[in-house]
Amino acid sequence: MPNRKIISVVMLSVMLLLSGCTGAQETAADTGSKVQEAVPQENKSVAEPKKEQVMKLIIDDKVVPVTWEQNASTAALQKLLPLTIKMSPYGGFEQVGSIGHSIDSADEQMTTQYGDIVLYAGNKLVIFYGSNSWSYTRLGHIELSQQEMTALLSHDEVTVALVAE
Secondary structure (H helix, E strand, O other): OHHHHHHHHHHHHHHHHHHHHHHHHHHHHHOOOOOOOOOOOOOOOOOOOOOOOOEEEEEOOEEEOEEEOOOHHHHHHHHOOOEEEEEEEEOOOEEEEEOOOOOOOOOEEEEEOOOEEEEEOOOEEEEEOOOEEEEEEEEEEEOOOHHHHHHHHOOOOEEEEEEEO
């Protein structure tokens, strides 16, 4: 008789534990529900793996390695491809250029680092070779060193092309 009680308690505990795990997974899946079908989650999490390539970024004829965010803004940007953007230096730490359209944005206060690609004001692409704090929508990150980023971007008349992968 005591064995039956122990087995019942163990089985009940396992069922409660499993039902708790299932609820957490459903909650995590719901966080990206307002993103289009092709983009499973809008919000970036610290534990998320690297993002897949969805676009190719070319800076002055050099293809650069980019880890793109999976959010509504990158999905909207991808729909505009191919894009060629004339960039202008600003503040000695970034290049800025108009994408020619306003797209979905989810601006939040952040401090950018070299290599960060962000959307500013819903219609401008910004690529950093330094750092700045402002309200942006994160689009991706170029996987190059600070020296490489500075060499690519710290001059006038930078041209960026975005093409389908």
